[in-house]
Amino acid sequence: MSEVNDNRKKTTYREAVREAIREAMKKDERVFLMGEDVGRYGGCFAVSKGLLQEYGPDRIRDTPLSESTFTGAGIGSALGGMRPIVEIMTVNFSLLALDQIVNTAATYYHMSGGAFNVPLVIRMATGGGKQLAAQHSHSLEGWYAHIPGIKVLTPATLEDARGMLWTALEDPDPVLIFENSLLYNMEGELDTDAGAVDIDKAKIMRTGRDVTILTYSLSLFKALEAADKLAEDGIEAEVVDLRTLRPLDNETIFRSVSKTHRAVIVDEGWRSGSISAEISARITENIFYELDVPVQRICGAEVPTPYAKHLEEAALPQVDTIVQTIQNLIHQKSYV
Amino acid sequence: MYEFRMPSLGADMKAAKLVEWKVKPGDKVNRGDIIAELETEKGDIDVEVFEDGVVDQLLVDPGNKLPVGTVLAIIKNGGEEIIHEVKPAMKKVEEEPVRKERPEISRPGYREQPIEKEHRVRASPLAKKVAADLGIDLKTVKGSGPNGAIEKADVVKAAEESKKEKIPKEVVFPEPERKATEERPFGMRQAIAAAMSRSNREIPHYYLQTEIDMSKPLKWLETENQKRGVKERLLPSVILMKAVAKALNDVPELNGYWQNDQLEIKDATHIGFAISLRQGGLIAPALHHVDMKNLDELMHDMLDLTMRTRSGKLRSSELTDGTITVTNLGDRGVETVYGVIYPPQVALIGFGKVTERPWAENGMLDVRRVLTATLSADHRATDGHRGALFLEALNRYLQDTENYE
Numbered sequence: 001m002s003e004v005n006d007n008r009k010k011t012t013y014r015e016a017v018r019e020a021i022r023e024a025m026k027k028d029e030r031v032f033l034m035g036e037d038v039g040r041y042g043g044c045f046a047v048s049k050g051l052l053q054e055y056g057p058d059r060i061r062d063t064p065l066s067e068s069t070f071t072g073a074g075i076g077s078a079l080g081g082m083r084p085i086v087e088i089m090t091v092n093f094s095l096l097a098l099d100q101i102v103n104t105a106a107t108y109y110h111m112s113g114g115a116f117n118v119p120l121v122i123r124m125a126t127g128g129g130k131q132l133a134a135q136h137s138h139s140l141e142g143w144y145a146h147i148p149g150i151k152v153l154t155p156a157t158l159e160d161a162r163g164m165l166w167t168a169l170e171d172p173d174p175v176l177i178f179e180n181s182l183l184y185n186m187e188g189e190l191d192t193d194a195g196a197v198d199i200d201k202a203k204i205m206r207t208g209r210d211v212t213i214l215t216y217s218l219s220l221f222k223a224l225e226a227a228d229k230l231a232e233d234g235i236e237a238e239v240v241d242l243r244t245l246r247p248l249d250n251e252t253i254f255r256s257v258s259k260t261h262r263a264v265i266v267d268e269g270w271r272s273g274s275i276s277a278e279i280s281a282r283i284t285e286n287i288f289y290e291l292d293v294p295v296q297r298i299c300g301a302e303v304p305t306p307y308a309k310h311l312e313e314a315a316l317p318q319v320d321t322i323v324q325t326i327q328n329l330i331h332q333k334s335y336v
Numbered sequence: 337m338y339e340f341r342m343p344s345l346g347a348d349m350k351a352a353k354l355v356e357w358k359v360k361p362g363d364k365v366n367r368g369d370i371i372a373e374l375e376t377e378k379g380d381i382d383v384e385v386f387e388d389g390v391v392d393q394l395l396v397d398p399g400n401k402l403p404v405g406t407v408l409a410i411i412k413n414g415g416e417e418i419i420h421e422v423k424p425a426m427k428k429v430e431e432e433p434v435r436k437e438r439p440e441i442s443r444p445g446y447r448e449q450p451i452e453k454e455h456r457v458r459a460s461p462l463a464k465k466v467a468a469d470l471g472i473d474l475k476t477v478k479g480s481g482p483n484g485a486i487e488k489a490d491v492v493k494a495a496e497e498s499k500k501e502k503i504p505k506e507v508v509f510p511e512p513e514r515k516a517t518e519e520r521p522f523g524m525r526q527a528i529a530a531a532m533s534r535s536n537r538e539i540p541h542y543y544l545q546t547e548i549d550m551s552k553p554l555k556w557l558e559t560e561n562q563k564r565g566v567k568e569r570l571l572p573s574v575i576l577m578k579a580v581a582k583a584l585n586d587v588p589e590l591n592g593y594w595q596n597d598q599l600e601i602k603d604a605t606h607i608g609f610a611i612s613l614r615q616g617g618l619i620a621p622a623l624h625h626v627d628m629k630n631l632d633e634l635m636h637d638m639l640d641l642t643m644r645t646r647s648g649k650l651r652s653s654e655l656t657d658g659t660i661t662v663t664n665l666g667d668r669g670v671e672t673v674y675g676v677i678y679p680p681q682v683a684l685i686g687f688g689k690v691t692e693r694p695w696a697e698n699g700m701l702d703v704r705r706v707l708t709a710t711l712s713a714d715h716r717a718t719d720g721h722r723g724a725l726f727l728e729a730l731n732r733y734l735q736d737t738e739n740y741e
């Protein structure tokens with residue numbers, strides 16, 4: 001009993017990300033962090049608190065309020081042999097750096113005929129639910145998953161928050177890490193020797209025979225809670241954490257859906273042209289004859305995220321919506 | 337509304353002659369009913385209709401030779417009474433002006449599309465797949481999903497119920513009708529020539545051969561037949577077919593089609609059964625679902641199929657459904673058959689004559705009744721190892737006839 005506790009420690013998602021940055025700084029002196037308020041303020045979500053004192057202003061660098069500039073500087077230093085971690089406050093602000101990310105970072109290896117790769121990692125917060133309204137609450141990671149040349153990671157668990165960064169830094173190409181800001185305060189236990197994890201496989205977080213819930217990031221925990229409730233009703237849901245949105249792990253998705261013959265995708269992003277649309281399309285393209293019901297999607301409502309608490313809740317996927325959708329699907333009341 | 341078109345009854349059929357209509361406008365038809373007789377290289381074929389409905393128009397007169405795909409008739413499957421008074425008027429207004437622009441498109445099918453949609457079977461992709469595998473007609477299945485959609489569980493339930501109801505049918509010998517046309521043997525020769533040339537050109541065949549001791553299964557069959565009346569007796573071919581189906585269950589890669597550069601394994605086991613014709617040539621119509629039928633059902637179906645093949649009374653589905661072929665030349669005194677695969681199938685099983693031979697086993701010499709079984713298989717789809725497993729399984733199941741259903 002005590003032995004188990006000895007190998008586990010209580011931590012939070014925020015501390016796990018900080019620990020991952022600290023490990024990378026220690027292991028590789030080419031690694032440095034830059035972004036708005038990451039130094040003296042300790043990061044707008046307090047992820048980098050204390051790192052300036054530990055590593056000094058050369059490696060923990062505050063930048064001007066210009067996403068395009070410091071993302072571009074990150075690309076330049078990556079080309080110059082460094083291993084930068086660029087932090088962008090939220091995905092909404094990353095749109096100012098879209099040209100750097102999509103036109104430069106993602107294309108450079110290709111445009112240079114393989115001469116220059118860009119080993120850059122960009123971290124940013126995503127997601128709604130904090131009453132920050134329509135310019136700070138969106139989930140645009142699905143957009144980035146559209147772009148060839150970059151990888152898109154969405155760590156949900158403490159293990160992934162702790163382990164994905166190092167693997168991303170080792171990748172020769174640009175990697176974007178999306179951290180749902182509601183997850184930073186999540187508490188849990190982590191192995192004391194937790195370290196790097198793979199970034200190319202989806203993970204089955206709960207096994208079940210009746211329906212597959214495909215999801216990622218914060219929605220994973222809503223899906224797991226929904227699965228608990230469904231189990232009381234005799235419905236065994238399998239929950240898959242996609243973990244990486246680009247490249248998608250087709251194999252795990254297809255294997256699970258081929259087993260349960262029902263697929264439900266939960267995605268905070270807007271429905272039209274979303275990652276959930278992509279997953280649904282792949283399922284029907286590849287394993288159409290395994291489907292016993294139409295693929296269902298539970299997505300964010302197609303409105304700018306509302307400020308009012310009750311409206312914001314209504315606009316985002318919730319546990320009850322997931323439970324109800326799946327009950328309808330299985331008890332044949334109606335499809336959504 | 338649904339357009340009944342000239343069906344393709346095999347890879348090499350390009351056209352056929354309409355001999356006669358078996359229905360007239362206003363007749364009610366159910367899926368599987370025979371609605372016309374065609375004259376093809378493979379004989380006169382009774383053609384089944386694919387949907388329930390009412391015959392609306394017959395567009396072609398008997399005696400015409402027509403290419404595959406030609407619309408032959410319009411079947412109304414709206415489920416309602418046909419309103420004869422309205423129809424001709426609509427035809428004049430809508431049909432004629434459009435015909436000038438696009439003469440090849442038949443308008444009724446387009447105009448009535450919404451009605452067809454309402455009445456199509458609502459079944460999930462998985463339910464459709466399972467229904468095809470189990471040989472269940474989705475039209476007979478009651479759906480439990482939204483708006484009556486059929487899901488997998490509904491099909492499985494229907495299959496279980498139909499199995500319970502199944503009673504062995506009485507063997508009926510149809511009246512043989514002699515109706516050999518002069519051009520049939522020549523046309524059939526050409527069709528066989530085309531299929532076999534394609535097979536030899538495209539399929540890298542490999543051949544495996546094994547000797548099977550038939551003493552035990554034949555003894556069992558003889559004992560079994562003693563208990564039966566003359567009409568209920570079983571022929572050795574029946575246990576051979578059954579054993580092939582069982583062995584295919586173990587090595588499914590031999591049961592399917594090579595299409596678009598890949599092997600498509602078929603879940604249903606429809607064994608093409610080569611039948612030679614008195615006027616020359618051969619046809620290998622499919623015995624459907626051999627794996628799911630008991631020996632009595634198989635015997636009945638084989639006799640029925642043979643009689644109808646020889647009298648030129650096959651149904652269209654029997655010509656197109658074969659997933660593998662069995663050829664038995666034992667009756668003709670041949671000991672070993674090296675067959676040519678019928679594309680797009682990927683294997684052919686050959687059986688020779690059962691002969692008495694010296695047989696050594698456990699250091700002892702005995703005289704046994706021995707059958708040579710051969711496998712011709714497509715090397716693109718399988719390797720010799722799988723083929724060998726199949727022949728081994730075939731032998732094992734033949735030694736196990738007392739445990740057949």
